[in-house]
Amino acid sequence: MKSGFLAVTALLAALFAGQRAAEAGPTLDAVKARGQLVCGIHTGIAGFALPDARGTWQGMDVDLCRGLAVALFNDPNKVRFQPLSSSTRFTALGSGEVDVLFRTSTHTMLRDVTLGLRAVTPYFYDGHGFMVRANSGISKAAEMAGATICLIQGTTNEQVTADFFRSNNLQFTPVLFERTDQAAGALQNNRCDSFGTDASQLAATRASMPSPSDWTILSERFSKEPYGPYVRRGDDEWFDLVRWYVNALMEAEEQGITSANVDEMKEKATNPNTRRLLGVTPELGQALKLDPAWAANAIKKMGNYAEIYDRTMGPATPVGLARGPNELWTKGGLLYPLPMR
Ligand SMILES: N[C@@H](CCC(=O)N[C@@H](CS)C(=O)NCC(=O)O)C(=O)O
Numbered sequence: 001m002k003s004g005f006l007a008v009t010a011l012l013a014a015l016f017a018g019q020r021a022a023e024a025g026p027t028l029d030a031v032k033a034r035g036q037l038v039c040g041i042h043t044g045i046a047g048f049a050l051p052d053a054r055g056t057w058q059g060m061d062v063d064l065c066r067g068l069a070v071a072l073f074n075d076p077n078k079v080r081f082q083p084l085s086s087s088t089r090f091t092a093l094g095s096g097e098v099d100v101l102f103r104t105s106t107h108t109m110l111r112d113v114t115l116g117l118r119a120v121t122p123y124f125y126d127g128h129g130f131m132v133r134a135n136s137g138i139s140k141a142a143e144m145a146g147a148t149i150c151l152i153q154g155t156t157n158e159q160v161t162a163d164f165f166r167s168n169n170l171q172f173t174p175v176l177f178e179r180t181d182q183a184a185g186a187l188q189n190n191r192c193d194s195f196g197t198d199a200s201q202l203a204a205t206r207a208s209m210p211s212p213s214d215w216t217i218l219s220e221r222f223s224k225e226p227y228g229p230y231v232r233r234g235d236d237e238w239f240d241l242v243r244w245y246v247n248a249l250m251e252a253e254e255q256g257i258t259s260a261n262v263d264e265m266k267e268k269a270t271n272p273n274t275r276r277l278l279g280v281t282p283e284l285g286q287a288l289k290l291d292p293a294w295a296a297n298a299i300k301k302m303g304n305y306a307e308i309y310d311r312t313m314g315p316a317t318p319v320g321l322a323r324g325p326n327e328l329w330t331k332g333g334l335l336y337p338l339p340m341r
Helices: 002-023 026-034 060-073 089-094 109-114 156-167 180-188 199-207 236-255 262-268 272-277 283-288 294-302 305-312
Strands: 037-041 079-083 117-119 124-126 128-133 147-152 172-177 194-198 215-217 225-227 230-232
Touching: 026 037, 026 236, 037 060, 037 089, 060 079, 060 236, 060 294, 060 305, 089 117, 089 230, 109 117, 124 199, 128 156, 128 199, 147 156, 147 180, 156 172, 156 194, 172 180, 180 194, 180 199, 194 199, 199 215, 230 236, 236 272, 236 283, 236 294, 236 305, 262 294, 272 283, 283 294
Parallel strands: 037 079, 147 172, 147 194
Antiparallel strands: 117 230, 124 225, 128 194, 128 215
Protein backbone atom coordinates (compact mmCIF):
# COMPACT_ATOMS: atom_id res chain seq x y z
CA MET A 1 0.00 0.00 0.00
CA LYS A 2 2.73 2.34 1.10
CA SER A 3 4.87 1.62 -1.96
CA GLY A 4 1.76 2.16 -4.14
CA PHE A 5 1.27 5.56 -2.55
CA LEU A 6 4.93 6.43 -3.08
CA ALA A 7 4.74 5.33 -6.70
CA VAL A 8 1.71 7.55 -7.31
CA THR A 9 3.43 10.46 -5.56
CA ALA A 10 6.57 9.93 -7.63
CA LEU A 11 4.49 9.76 -10.79
CA LEU A 12 2.67 12.99 -9.92
CA ALA A 13 5.96 14.70 -9.09
CA ALA A 14 7.40 13.56 -12.41
CA LEU A 15 4.33 14.79 -14.26
CA PHE A 16 4.47 18.12 -12.44
CA ALA A 17 8.18 18.49 -13.21
CA GLY A 18 7.43 17.70 -16.85
CA GLN A 19 4.74 20.33 -16.87
CA ARG A 20 7.08 22.91 -15.33
CA ALA A 21 9.71 22.03 -17.91
CA ALA A 22 7.18 22.58 -20.69
CA GLU A 23 6.20 25.94 -19.21
CA ALA A 24 9.71 27.29 -18.74
CA GLY A 25 11.40 28.14 -22.00
CA PRO A 26 14.88 28.99 -23.13
CA THR A 27 14.06 32.08 -25.20
CA LEU A 28 13.42 34.64 -22.45
CA ASP A 29 16.54 33.56 -20.57
CA ALA A 30 18.61 33.68 -23.77
CA VAL A 31 17.29 37.12 -24.71
CA LYS A 32 17.96 38.45 -21.20
CA ALA A 33 21.47 36.96 -21.15
CA ARG A 34 22.20 38.43 -24.60
CA GLY A 35 20.83 41.81 -23.52
CA GLN A 36 19.18 42.16 -26.91
CA LEU A 37 16.11 40.97 -28.77
CA VAL A 38 16.54 39.63 -32.30
CA CYS A 39 13.48 40.35 -34.37
CA GLY A 40 12.72 38.91 -37.83
CA ILE A 41 11.16 41.58 -40.07
CA HIS A 42 10.26 42.18 -43.73
CA THR A 43 13.10 42.98 -46.14
CA GLY A 44 11.47 46.30 -47.00
CA ILE A 45 7.88 47.51 -47.22
CA ALA A 46 6.60 50.95 -46.20
CA GLY A 47 4.31 50.90 -43.17
CA PHE A 48 5.73 47.70 -41.69
CA ALA A 49 9.51 47.70 -42.07
CA LEU A 50 11.54 50.04 -44.26
CA PRO A 51 14.82 51.83 -43.58
CA ASP A 52 14.54 55.65 -43.72
CA ALA A 53 17.09 57.99 -45.35
CA ARG A 54 19.42 57.51 -42.37
CA GLY A 55 19.13 53.74 -42.52
CA THR A 56 16.91 53.51 -39.43
CA TRP A 57 14.16 50.90 -39.70
CA GLN A 58 10.64 52.35 -39.56
CA GLY A 59 7.20 50.74 -39.57
CA MET A 60 4.61 48.95 -37.48
CA ASP A 61 6.48 45.63 -37.28
CA VAL A 62 9.65 47.52 -36.40
CA ASP A 63 7.89 49.52 -33.68
CA LEU A 64 6.30 46.38 -32.27
CA CYS A 65 9.82 44.91 -31.99
CA ARG A 66 11.15 48.08 -30.38
CA GLY A 67 8.23 48.10 -27.92
CA LEU A 68 8.98 44.49 -27.00
CA ALA A 69 12.59 45.49 -26.39
CA VAL A 70 11.30 48.23 -24.07
CA ALA A 71 9.08 45.75 -22.21
CA LEU A 72 12.17 43.56 -21.74
CA PHE A 73 14.95 46.11 -21.23
CA ASN A 74 13.30 49.57 -21.04
CA ASP A 75 15.34 50.41 -24.13
CA PRO A 76 13.94 50.55 -27.69
CA ASN A 77 17.43 50.14 -29.12
CA LYS A 78 18.10 46.76 -27.53
CA VAL A 79 16.85 44.99 -30.62
CA ARG A 80 18.61 43.74 -33.72
CA PHE A 81 16.55 43.61 -36.88
CA GLN A 82 16.97 40.62 -39.15
CA PRO A 83 15.28 41.16 -42.54
CA LEU A 84 13.83 37.89 -43.85
CA SER A 85 12.14 37.02 -47.11
CA SER A 86 8.78 35.29 -47.08
CA SER A 87 10.31 31.96 -48.08
CA THR A 88 13.02 31.97 -45.39
CA ARG A 89 11.24 33.55 -42.41
CA PHE A 90 9.86 30.42 -40.75
CA THR A 91 13.02 28.34 -41.05
CA ALA A 92 15.01 31.29 -39.69
CA LEU A 93 12.75 31.37 -36.63
CA GLY A 94 12.80 27.59 -36.24
CA SER A 95 16.59 27.44 -36.34
CA GLY A 96 16.94 30.12 -33.65
CA GLU A 97 18.28 32.84 -35.93
CA VAL A 98 15.62 35.18 -34.53
CA ASP A 99 13.63 35.22 -31.29
CA VAL A 100 10.36 36.32 -32.81
CA LEU A 101 8.88 37.23 -36.19
CA PHE A 102 6.96 40.45 -36.61
CA ARG A 103 6.87 40.05 -40.37
CA THR A 104 3.55 40.59 -42.10
CA SER A 105 2.89 36.90 -41.50
CA THR A 106 -0.64 35.60 -41.76
CA HIS A 107 -1.84 33.40 -38.91
CA THR A 108 -3.09 30.25 -40.64
CA MET A 109 -3.94 26.83 -39.23
CA LEU A 110 -1.33 24.81 -41.12
CA ARG A 111 1.48 27.22 -40.29
CA ASP A 112 0.41 27.21 -36.64
CA VAL A 113 0.14 23.43 -36.43
CA THR A 114 2.77 21.98 -38.76
CA LEU A 115 5.86 24.21 -38.74
CA GLY A 116 7.07 23.63 -35.19
CA LEU A 117 6.12 27.25 -34.55
CA ARG A 118 3.23 29.10 -32.96
CA ALA A 119 1.31 32.04 -34.35
CA VAL A 120 0.78 34.16 -31.26
CA THR A 121 -2.13 36.58 -31.66
CA PRO A 122 -3.43 38.79 -34.48
CA TYR A 123 -2.21 42.40 -34.49
CA PHE A 124 -3.27 43.50 -37.99
CA TYR A 125 -6.21 42.37 -40.13
CA ASP A 126 -5.81 42.39 -43.89
CA GLY A 127 -6.98 40.60 -47.02
CA HIS A 128 -5.50 39.56 -50.37
CA GLY A 129 -6.05 41.91 -53.31
CA PHE A 130 -4.77 42.64 -56.80
CA MET A 131 -3.21 45.79 -58.26
CA VAL A 132 -3.40 46.55 -61.99
CA ARG A 133 -2.55 49.43 -64.31
CA ALA A 134 -5.20 52.14 -63.96
CA ASN A 135 -5.61 52.18 -67.75
CA SER A 136 -5.91 48.38 -68.04
CA GLY A 137 -9.72 48.52 -68.11
CA ILE A 138 -9.82 45.77 -65.46
CA SER A 139 -12.25 46.46 -62.62
CA LYS A 140 -12.55 42.99 -61.10
CA ALA A 141 -10.31 39.97 -60.82
CA ALA A 142 -12.65 37.77 -62.87
CA GLU A 143 -11.66 39.92 -65.86
CA MET A 144 -8.05 38.72 -65.57
CA ALA A 145 -8.46 35.41 -67.47
CA GLY A 146 -5.10 34.44 -68.95
CA ALA A 147 -3.27 37.17 -67.00
CA THR A 148 0.30 36.97 -65.78
CA ILE A 149 0.36 37.65 -62.03
CA CYS A 150 3.41 38.71 -60.02
CA LEU A 151 3.53 36.93 -56.67
CA ILE A 152 5.97 36.51 -53.80
CA GLN A 153 7.32 33.03 -53.20
CA GLY A 154 6.32 31.37 -49.93
CA THR A 155 3.34 33.59 -49.22
CA THR A 156 -0.29 32.88 -48.56
CA ASN A 157 -0.89 35.06 -51.62
CA GLU A 158 0.50 32.38 -53.92
CA GLN A 159 -2.13 29.92 -52.74
CA VAL A 160 -5.00 32.43 -52.54
CA THR A 161 -4.36 33.47 -56.15
CA ALA A 162 -4.21 29.86 -57.36
CA ASP A 163 -7.41 29.06 -55.43
CA PHE A 164 -9.24 32.03 -56.94
CA PHE A 165 -8.33 31.26 -60.55
CA ARG A 166 -8.88 27.52 -60.19
CA SER A 167 -12.26 27.87 -58.50
CA ASN A 168 -13.40 30.22 -61.27
CA ASN A 169 -12.05 27.96 -64.03
CA LEU A 170 -9.72 30.70 -65.22
CA GLN A 171 -6.14 30.32 -66.41
CA PHE A 172 -3.30 32.50 -65.14
CA THR A 173 0.49 32.47 -65.23
CA PRO A 174 2.27 33.08 -61.93
CA VAL A 175 5.65 34.85 -61.95
CA LEU A 176 7.34 34.32 -58.59
CA PHE A 177 9.76 36.68 -56.86
CA GLU A 178 11.70 36.60 -53.63
CA ARG A 179 11.31 40.31 -52.81
CA THR A 180 8.62 42.95 -53.13
CA ASP A 181 10.85 45.45 -54.97
CA GLN A 182 11.52 42.80 -57.64
CA ALA A 183 7.79 42.19 -58.10
CA ALA A 184 7.06 45.93 -58.20
CA GLY A 185 9.81 46.38 -60.82
CA ALA A 186 8.44 43.55 -62.93
CA LEU A 187 4.97 45.05 -62.73
CA GLN A 188 6.25 48.42 -63.94
CA ASN A 189 8.20 46.76 -66.77
CA ASN A 190 5.01 45.04 -67.96
CA ARG A 191 6.32 41.57 -67.09
CA CYS A 192 3.02 40.97 -65.37
CA ASP A 193 -0.50 42.30 -65.63
CA SER A 194 -1.09 42.39 -61.90
CA PHE A 195 0.59 42.10 -58.52
CA GLY A 196 -1.27 39.89 -56.03
CA THR A 197 -0.61 40.37 -52.32
CA ASP A 198 -2.19 41.70 -49.11
CA ALA A 199 -3.98 45.03 -49.55
CA SER A 200 -1.68 46.82 -47.11
CA GLN A 201 1.34 45.64 -49.11
CA LEU A 202 -0.33 46.82 -52.30
CA ALA A 203 -0.98 50.26 -50.77
CA ALA A 204 2.64 50.49 -49.67
CA THR A 205 3.94 49.30 -53.04
CA ARG A 206 1.68 51.73 -54.89
CA ALA A 207 2.83 54.63 -52.67
CA SER A 208 6.46 53.85 -53.55
CA MET A 209 5.82 53.78 -57.33
CA PRO A 210 7.14 56.77 -59.33
CA SER A 211 3.57 57.54 -60.41
CA PRO A 212 1.09 56.01 -57.92
CA SER A 213 -1.96 57.23 -59.81
CA ASP A 214 -1.01 54.94 -62.73
CA TRP A 215 -2.02 51.99 -60.51
CA THR A 216 -5.36 50.78 -59.19
CA ILE A 217 -5.95 48.38 -56.31
CA LEU A 218 -9.07 46.38 -57.14
CA SER A 219 -11.63 46.69 -54.36
CA GLU A 220 -12.27 42.94 -53.98
CA ARG A 221 -10.59 40.97 -51.18
CA PHE A 222 -10.02 37.25 -51.59
CA SER A 223 -8.90 36.04 -48.19
CA LYS A 224 -8.54 36.82 -44.52
CA GLU A 225 -4.93 37.72 -43.72
CA PRO A 226 -4.63 38.30 -39.98
CA TYR A 227 -0.98 39.06 -39.20
CA GLY A 228 0.47 37.55 -36.06
CA PRO A 229 3.90 37.39 -34.48
CA TYR A 230 5.39 33.87 -34.61
CA VAL A 231 7.53 32.16 -31.98
CA ARG A 232 8.98 28.66 -31.67
CA ARG A 233 6.65 25.93 -30.46
CA GLY A 234 7.29 24.56 -26.96
CA ASP A 235 8.30 27.79 -25.27
CA ASP A 236 5.14 28.83 -23.44
CA GLU A 237 6.88 31.44 -21.32
CA TRP A 238 8.04 33.37 -24.40
CA PHE A 239 4.71 32.83 -26.17
CA ASP A 240 2.90 34.34 -23.15
CA LEU A 241 5.20 37.32 -23.06
CA VAL A 242 4.76 38.18 -26.76
CA ARG A 243 1.03 37.57 -26.62
CA TRP A 244 0.35 39.78 -23.59
CA TYR A 245 2.70 42.48 -24.81
CA VAL A 246 0.68 42.84 -28.04
CA ASN A 247 -2.53 42.72 -26.01
CA ALA A 248 -1.24 45.44 -23.66
CA LEU A 249 -0.81 47.92 -26.52
CA MET A 250 -4.45 47.43 -27.57
CA GLU A 251 -5.64 47.47 -23.95
CA ALA A 252 -3.79 50.77 -23.46
CA GLU A 253 -5.64 52.27 -26.41
CA GLU A 254 -8.95 51.00 -25.04
CA GLN A 255 -8.19 52.57 -21.66
CA GLY A 256 -7.09 55.85 -23.25
CA ILE A 257 -3.50 55.50 -22.07
CA THR A 258 -0.98 57.13 -24.43
CA SER A 259 2.72 57.94 -24.46
CA ALA A 260 1.74 61.50 -23.48
CA ASN A 261 -0.41 60.69 -20.45
CA VAL A 262 1.01 57.37 -19.19
CA ASP A 263 3.03 58.95 -16.36
CA GLU A 264 0.05 60.91 -15.12
CA MET A 265 -2.23 57.88 -15.41
CA LYS A 266 0.27 55.83 -13.45
CA GLU A 267 0.33 58.42 -10.71
CA LYS A 268 -3.35 59.22 -10.50
CA ALA A 269 -5.32 56.24 -11.81
CA THR A 270 -7.83 54.71 -9.43
CA ASN A 271 -9.16 52.14 -11.95
CA PRO A 272 -7.72 48.77 -10.84
CA ASN A 273 -7.31 47.67 -14.50
CA THR A 274 -5.17 50.73 -15.23
CA ARG A 275 -3.18 50.27 -12.04
CA ARG A 276 -2.48 46.64 -12.95
CA LEU A 277 -1.58 47.41 -16.57
CA LEU A 278 0.79 50.21 -15.60
CA GLY A 279 2.44 48.21 -12.83
CA VAL A 280 1.22 50.28 -9.87
CA THR A 281 0.28 46.85 -8.59
CA PRO A 282 2.89 44.37 -9.81
CA GLU A 283 1.08 41.14 -10.65
CA LEU A 284 1.15 41.30 -14.47
CA GLY A 285 4.89 41.92 -14.66
CA GLN A 286 5.52 39.23 -12.06
CA ALA A 287 3.51 36.73 -14.10
CA LEU A 288 5.69 37.42 -17.15
CA LYS A 289 8.97 37.65 -15.17
CA LEU A 290 9.28 41.30 -16.19
CA ASP A 291 9.63 44.61 -14.41
CA PRO A 292 6.24 45.82 -13.07
CA ALA A 293 6.53 48.82 -15.45
CA TRP A 294 7.01 46.64 -18.57
CA ALA A 295 3.81 47.83 -20.27
CA ALA A 296 4.00 51.43 -18.98
CA ASN A 297 7.54 51.67 -20.35
CA ALA A 298 6.53 50.28 -23.75
CA ILE A 299 3.58 52.70 -23.98
CA LYS A 300 5.72 55.64 -22.90
CA LYS A 301 8.56 54.99 -25.36
CA MET A 302 6.64 53.59 -28.37
CA GLY A 303 2.99 54.50 -27.81
CA ASN A 304 -0.18 52.45 -27.65
CA TYR A 305 -1.54 50.52 -30.65
CA ALA A 306 -3.23 53.59 -32.18
CA GLU A 307 -0.10 55.72 -31.88
CA ILE A 308 2.00 53.03 -33.57
CA TYR A 309 -0.56 52.51 -36.33
CA ASP A 310 -1.08 56.22 -37.01
CA ARG A 311 2.59 57.08 -37.31
CA THR A 312 3.56 54.07 -39.44
CA MET A 313 0.72 53.55 -41.92
CA GLY A 314 -2.24 55.71 -40.88
CA PRO A 315 -4.00 58.26 -43.10
CA ALA A 316 -1.33 60.92 -42.40
CA THR A 317 1.48 58.71 -43.79
CA PRO A 318 2.37 57.91 -47.42
CA VAL A 319 0.80 54.43 -47.04
CA GLY A 320 -2.40 56.19 -45.94
CA LEU A 321 -4.48 53.30 -44.56
CA ALA A 322 -7.58 54.05 -42.51
CA ARG A 323 -7.89 51.90 -39.39
CA GLY A 324 -10.82 49.94 -40.87
CA PRO A 325 -10.88 46.45 -39.33
CA ASN A 326 -7.88 47.42 -37.21
CA GLU A 327 -10.04 49.71 -35.07
CA LEU A 328 -10.97 48.65 -31.56
CA TRP A 329 -14.17 46.63 -31.21
CA THR A 330 -15.70 49.64 -29.42
CA LYS A 331 -15.36 51.56 -32.70
CA GLY A 332 -16.62 48.81 -35.00
CA GLY A 333 -13.27 47.13 -35.61
CA LEU A 334 -11.87 43.69 -34.77
CA LEU A 335 -9.39 44.54 -32.02
CA TYR A 336 -10.72 43.03 -28.81
CA PRO A 337 -8.01 43.09 -26.17
CA LEU A 338 -8.34 40.32 -23.60
CA PRO A 339 -8.76 41.26 -19.94
CA MET A 340 -5.45 41.89 -18.20
CA ARG A 341 -6.13 40.63 -14.73
N1 LIG B 1 0.77 37.76 -45.42
C1 LIG B 1 1.59 37.00 -46.35
C2 LIG B 1 2.89 37.70 -46.74
C3 LIG B 1 2.75 39.12 -47.05
C4 LIG B 1 4.09 39.69 -47.50
O1 LIG B 1 4.92 40.00 -46.66
N2 LIG B 1 4.25 39.74 -48.83
C5 LIG B 1 5.30 40.29 -49.60
C6 LIG B 1 5.26 41.72 -49.72
S1 LIG B 1 4.33 42.13 -51.09
C7 LIG B 1 6.67 39.71 -49.32
O2 LIG B 1 6.76 38.70 -48.72
N3 LIG B 1 7.75 40.27 -49.81
C8 LIG B 1 9.01 39.62 -49.75
C9 LIG B 1 10.16 40.50 -49.43
O3 LIG B 1 10.30 41.58 -50.03
O4 LIG B 1 10.95 40.12 -48.56
C10 LIG B 1 2.02 35.69 -45.72
O5 LIG B 1 1.98 35.57 -44.51
O6 LIG B 1 2.43 34.80 -46.47
